[in-house]
Amino acid sequence: MSAVKDAxxxxxxxxxxxxxxxxxxxxxxxxxxxxxxxxxxxxxxxxCPYCSTRxxxxxxxxxxx
Numbered sequence: 742m743s744a745v746k747d748a749x750x751x752x753x754x755x756x757x758x759x760x761x762x763x764x765x766x767x768x769x770x771x772x773x774x775x776x777x778x779x780x781x782x783x784x785x786x787x788x789c790p791y792c793s794t795r796x797x798x799x800x801x802x803x804x805x806x
Contacts, residue, residue: 750792754781755800763789763796 754761762778772792779787781798788795 750794752794752796754796754798756803759803761787761796763792763794 752765759782760778761781762776764773764776774791777789777791779789779796781787781796782802786795786797
């Protein structure tokens with residue numbers, strides 16, 4: 742019996758996508774889980790604790806308010 746690894750999804754995000762949450766708007770109903778907000782600015786990436794989608798940040802970080 743061979744094990745099949747489920748490859749996690751990788752999504753590129755920019756400052757325009759902040760504040761970032763998973764699942765994203767428009768996700769199909771079957772793929773929804775409780776909404777969780779993620780901070781990809783500290784390390785350049787964030788991983789959803791529910792579905793393991795990895796969000797990678799690119800571009801210029803927004804300035805504080």
